[in-house]
Amino acid sequence: MRTSTRLVTIAALLALLAGCGGSHPDAAITTEIQSKLFSSAQVKSATLDVSTNTGVVTLSGEVPSDAARYETYKLATETPGVTKVNDQMTVALARPVIAPAPAAAPEPAPAPVRSPARPRTPQRAIAAAAQPQPAPRELPAPPPAPAPVPVAVAEAPAPPPFVVPTPPPPPETRTVQIPAGTVLRTQMLDTVDSAVNKVGETFRASLAAPIVVRNEVIVPAGADLYLRLVDASSAGRIAGRSGLTLQLASLEFQGQSYDLYGSDYKQTGASEGKRTAATVGGAAAVGAIIGGIIGGGKGAAIGAGTGAGAGTVASAATKAQQVQIPAETKLDFTLDQPVTVTYSPEKNRSAR
Numbered sequence: 001m002r003t004s005t006r007l008v009t010i011a012a013l014l015a016l017l018a019g020c021g022g023s024h025p026d027a028a029i030t031t032e033i034q035s036k037l038f039s040s041a042q043v044k045s046a047t048l049d050v051s052t053n054t055g056v057v058t059l060s061g062e063v064p065s066d067a068a069r070y071e072t073y074k075l076a077t078e079t080p081g082v083t084k085v086n087d088q089m090t091v092a093l094a095r096p097v098i099a100p101a102p103a104a105a106p107e108p109a110p111a112p113v114r115s116p117a118r119p120r121t122p123q124r125a126i127a128a129a130a131q132p133q134p135a136p137r138e139l140p141a142p143p144p145a146p147a148p149v150p151v152a153v154a155e156a157p158a159p160p161p162f163v164v165p166t167p168p169p170p171p172e173t174r175t176v177q178i179p180a181g182t183v184l185r186t187q188m189l190d191t192v193d194s195a196v197n198k199v200g201e202t203f204r205a206s207l208a209a210p211i212v213v214r215n216e217v218i219v220p221a222g223a224d225l226y227l228r229l230v231d232a233s234s235a236g237r238i239a240g241r242s243g244l245t246l247q248l249a250s251l252e253f254q255g256q257s258y259d260l261y262g263s264d265y266k267q268t269g270a271s272e273g274k275r276t277a278a279t280v281g282g283a284a285a286v287g288a289i290i291g292g293i294i295g296g297g298k299g300a301a302i303g304a305g306t307g308a309g310a311g312t313v314a315s316a317a318t319k320a321q322q323v324q325i326p327a328e329t330k331l332d333f334t335l336d337q338p339v340t341v342t343y344s345p346e347k348n349r350s351a352r
Contacts (some may be wrong), residue, residue: 002338011014012031021219024107025055025081026052026053026054026055027052028081029052029055029079029080029081029082030050030051030052030055030057032079033050033052033057033075033076033079033082034050036075036079037050037072037075040071040072040075040257041067042065042067042068043063043071043072043075044069045064046061046062046063046064046068046072047061047062048060048061048062048072048089049061050065050076050111052082055081055082055083055084055087056082056083056086057076057079057082057084057085057086058085058086058088059072059073059076059085059087059088059089060088060089061089061090062089062090062091062092063089063090063092064091064092065091065092065156066091066155066156066157067156069087069089069091069156069159070156070157070158070159071106072089073085073087073089073159074159077162084162085162099118107164109229111155112297115191144323168267171344171346171347172344172346173342173343173344174342174343174344174345175340175341175342176213176216176218176340176341176343177213177338177340177341178211178213178218178219178335178336178338178339178340178341179213179338180335180336180338181334181335182211182213182334182335183332183334183335184207184211184225184248184260184332184333184335185207185208185209185263185330185332186205186207186208186225186227186330186331186332186333187204187205187206187207187328187329187330187331188203188204188205188227188325188326188327188328188329188330188331189203189204189205189206189327190203190204190205190326190327191324191325191326191327192229192246192324192325193232193322193323193324193325194232194233194242194243194244194269194322194323194324195234195242195322197229197232197233197244198229198232199229199230199231200228200229200281200335201228201229202226202227202228202229202249203226203227203228203229204224204225204226204227205224205225205227205331206222206223206224206225207219207220207221207222207223207225208221208330209221217348218341218343219251219341219343220348220351222351223251223252223253224251224252224253225248225249225251225252226248226249226250226252227246227247227248227249227331228246228247228248228249229244229245229246229247230245230246230247230264231243231245231266232244232245234322241268241269241321242268242269242319242321242322242323243266243267243268243269243323244266244267244268244323245264245265245266245324246264246265246325246331247262247264248260248261248262248333248335249266250338251339251341253341253343254343254344256341256342256348258339258341259339260333260335261335261336261337262333262334262335262336262337263333263334263336265331265332265333267289267323267325268323269321269322269323326349
């Protein structure tokens with residue numbers, strides 16, 4: 001009767017949890033453990049109480065055997081969300097089997113009462129009295145009852161303790177110095193323009209080739225680099241040229257940032273001086289010819305001045321050539337100072 005009552009209670013709890021949709025994780029853990037215990041043939045007949053508090057499960061009650069106790073502990077430990085199991089269960093002690101005592105032997109029935117005999121003659125009575133009478137027969141005493149023999153129950157081995165697995169050791173790290181004079185082959189990720197960008201801005205790049213020290217790859221290709229713009233000049237209207245100067249800034253590798261010091265990369269545009277002079281002189285010659293045709297010598301002088309002014313205006317209206325380093329451009333830099341790098345060879349192998 002008690003087992004059926006527990007079954008109805010467990011079924012009601014399962015239906016309540018299914019209807020509510022979401023509940024406290026401790027209640028869900030308790031319900032799942034109770035469901036597992038009910039489904040186990042070894043444990044379903046046990047009288048157990050299950051409670052959960054922030055992932056810590058407490059098992060109490062009585063189980064029929066050590067095997068059932070171990071099965072209950074195992075089912076609770078394997079339930080998702082359980083962090084610890086407190087075992088407060090007890091095993092029912094086996095009761096010794098006592099053999100029934102043998103029935104006592106029945107007491108002898110009393111001798112029947114005889115009616116008095118007829119009086120004999122004195123001679124017969126004397127002869128009968130002289131004969132010896134047989135001794136009464138004694139019944140043997142019953143044997144003592146055997147002592148009860150206790151029945152020994154084999155004990156199951158105690159459940160193994162719950163051991164938290166040891167985390168793996170951290171990966172091996174090495175410290176290597178990249179010497180001065182090492183050439184860093186880089187590839188631009190951003191575009192640099194002399195007409196747009198200013199001195200002090202930084203730009204993204206990456207290693208186009210790995211850094212190798214003593215035949216071992218220290219920094220693989222693809223590592224992040226940052227370049228700094230240290231000079232940017234835009235050509236003027238009349239004369240001059242555009243120019244860009246980039247410099248190594250830093251290396252980002254395996255979660256660490258390393259400052260870099262090395263050679264500069266410079267790129268300049270074509271000079272506009274000769275082109276401006278040619279434009280002004282050509283315009284002046286054309287103006288002199290036209291002025292001579294119109295008004296002789298004086299007209300030629302006026303035409304030359306007018307042509308020169310027109311040439312100057314045309315040159316000023318012409319925009320000078322600007323310098324641009326587009327993305328994916330490959331640039332080479334040489335380290336001026338050594339760089340000490342700490343890295344994990346295992347991470348380098350997994351990054352390939």
